[in-house]
Amino acid sequence: MREILQRHSFSIAFLVLVLGYVILFTGNKGEIQRLDGFTMGTSYQIQIVDMPRLRSSEEVIADVSELLNNLDTGIFSTYAANSELSRLNRHGINDPFLASQQMIEVLLLAQSISEQTQGAFDVTVGPLVNLWGFGPVIQASDSVPAQSSIDEALASVGYRALSINASRSEITKSKDVYVDLSAIAKGYAVDELAEYFDQLGVENYFLEIGGELKIKGLKPGDESWIPAIETPVDTTSQIYDIFFSRGEEIAVAGSGDYRNYFEQDGVRYSHEIDPRTGRPISHSLAAAYVIDASAARADAMATAYMVLGLDASRDLADQQGQAAYFIYKADESGFSDYVTEEFAVYLDTN
Numbered sequence: 001m002r003e004i005l006q007r008h009s010f011s012i013a014f015l016v017l018v019l020g021y022v023i024l025f026t027g028n029k030g031e032i033q034r035l036d037g038f039t040m041g042t043s044y045q046i047q048i049v050d051m052p053r054l055r056s057s058e059e060v061i062a063d064v065s066e067l068l069n070n071l072d073t074g075i076f077s078t079y080a081a082n083s084e085l086s087r088l089n090r091h092g093i094n095d096p097f098l099a100s101q102q103m104i105e106v107l108l109l110a111q112s113i114s115e116q117t118q119g120a121f122d123v124t125v126g127p128l129v130n131l132w133g134f135g136p137v138i139q140a141s142d143s144v145p146a147q148s149s150i151d152e153a154l155a156s157v158g159y160r161a162l163s164i165n166a167s168r169s170e171i172t173k174s175k176d177v178y179v180d181l182s183a184i185a186k187g188y189a190v191d192e193l194a195e196y197f198d199q200l201g202v203e204n205y206f207l208e209i210g211g212e213l214k215i216k217g218l219k220p221g222d223e224s225w226i227p228a229i230e231t232p233v234d235t236t237s238q239i240y241d242i243f244f245s246r247g248e249e250i251a252v253a254g255s256g257d258y259r260n261y262f263e264q265d266g267v268r269y270s271h272e273i274d275p276r277t278g279r280p281i282s283h284s285l286a287a288a289y290v291i292d293a294s295a296a297r298a299d300a301m302a303t304a305y306m307v308l309g310l311d312a313s314r315d316l317a318d319q320q321g322q323a324a325y326f327i328y329k330a331d332e333s334g335f336s337d338y339v340t341e342e343f344a345v346y347l348d349t350n
Contacts, residue, residue: 007107017280020249022170031049031169031220032047032049032219032220033047033048033049033051034046034063034282036070037065039062039068039069039071039072039209040072040077040182040185040186040189040212040252041091041207041210042209043209043210044066044068044209045207045208046193046205046206046207046208046212047192047205047207047218048197048204048205048206049205049217049265050130050170050202050203050204050206051198052197052201052202053201053203054115054200055200056110062327063214064196065147066194067192067193067196068189068193069187070165071102071185071188071192072189073336074162075100075102075103076102076106076181076185076188078126078180083197084099084100085103085181086296087178088171088179089179089205090101091172091173092173093174093176094163094172095172096168096170096171096172097171098169098170099170099171101169103171103190104164104166104169105188106146106184106185106188106296107123107162107164107171107181108166109184109294109296109297109300110123110159110166110181110300111162113297113300113301115306116160116304116316116320117183117307117308117316118276119159119275119276120275120304120308120312121183121303121304121306121307122155122158122159122275123155123159123162123179123180123181123183123184124156124158124159124161124162124179124180124275125155125157125178125180125273125275126179126180127178128150128153128154128157128158128176128275128278129180129271130143131150131153132146132271132273132280133134134260134271135243136166141243143257143264146151150278150279152202153278154278155179156175156176156178157177157275158175158177160174161173161174162174162177162179167181168194169271182286182298183299183300184296184300185211185256186209186210186211186212186296186299187212187251187294187296187298187299188207188296188299190212190213190214190251190295190296191208191210191214191294191295191296193207193214194216194251194295196247198216203216203217203335204216204217204218204219206219210297211253211254212253212295213227213251213252213295214249214250214251214295215227215245215248215249215250215251215252216244216248216249217247217249218245224246224247226243226244226245226247226350227242227243227245227252227286228240228241228242229241229242229243229287229289229325230232230253230254230256230287231327231335232256232286232287232327238296240337241347242279243325243339243346243347244347244348246345246346249293250291250292250293250346251291251293251294251295251297251298252289252290252291252295253289253292253298253299254287254288254289254290254302255272255287255288255290255303255306256286256287256327257270257271257281257287257304257306262308267324270282272306273307274307281307282311283310284309284328284329285305285306285308285310285327285328286328286329286335287306287326287327288301288302288306288313288322288324288325288326288327289324289326289343290322290324290325291342291343292323292346294323295320301324305326306315308320308333310328310338313326314326314338314340318340321342322340322342323337323340323342324340324342324343325340325341327340335339
């Protein structure tokens with residue numbers, strides 16, 4: 001019931017924000033025009049410098065609302081009973097499911113990243129997340145599940161159980177897996193927003209959904225957009241570092257284990273569950289930030305890095321030439337970091 005009430009309050013807030021931001025979307029040329037709202041169980045923020053010439057502010061707002069609502073409740077939501085993903089999860093085994101282009105694209109990318117990370121990223125991890133009390137089902141108390149329960153949940157996990165036939169737009173399940181795309185769908189939605197504004201000829205924007213970003217061009221005055229990297233602590237937000245978009249078109253995503261966890265007998269259990277072991281991560285990596293051309297890929301890779309841990313993530317990022325920023329627990333007194341060469345260039349103002 002709590003989740004339903006949250007979703008309703010988000011919808012009401014969005015309607016109020018739409019009315020309020022019509023005025024802001026008709027500002028003077030050279031100013032940042034902004035639209036805020038809610039989607040996918042989180043907030044979004046759109047900042048653009050150059051208003052589209054082919055669409056009015058009211059049309060832009062309506063387009064954005066329709067696009068995000070379709071991606072959320074229409075396709076990727078696990079809470080909307082009639083969403084495409086909910087129907088896929090209910091669909092029978094060995095019976096091809098006719099899927100949308102968006103679903104096919106996201107699952108193909110997800111499977112590619114699962115292979116690259118040797119299963120550290122897995123969109124079928126949901127049963128384990130629920131078992132450990134981090135899913136949508138409200139738990140009466142936080143507790144460590146028995147190994148037998150973990151083994152049972154592991155039997156229902158495995159990205160290879162999804163067979164994707166892109167030419168026929170079909171997805172077939174070889175066993176009864178539960179797909180949750182929360183670690184990639186927000187990034188994909190950001191990419192779709194970026195494509196929409198690109199088609200309208202917008203050259204300068206800052207798009208964000210739940211912390212996943214797509215940035216293009218510059219702010220007024222030819223200044224770089226300056227995103228912040230958060231210190232991985234569960235207290236008031238603190239800035240750990242900043243970087244500069246340098247006028248480029250980049251996507252940014254981050255993941256961490258420092259806000260959603262429980263403790264039992266002095267042991268801290270993170271919401272980041274390793275789909276290969278069925279257990280929460282227990283290494284020193286506290287946060288991972290990724291810069292990529294695709295927000296969907298950055299979103300998924302940030303999650304995968306958090307599961308892999310510092311050493312394996314560092315090796316994979318260096319091997320792939322990935323722009324990545326890793327913050328890890330150096331000792332009891334604080335953090336240290338590892339930054340790949342590809343990310344380091346964005347720490348420089350020049």
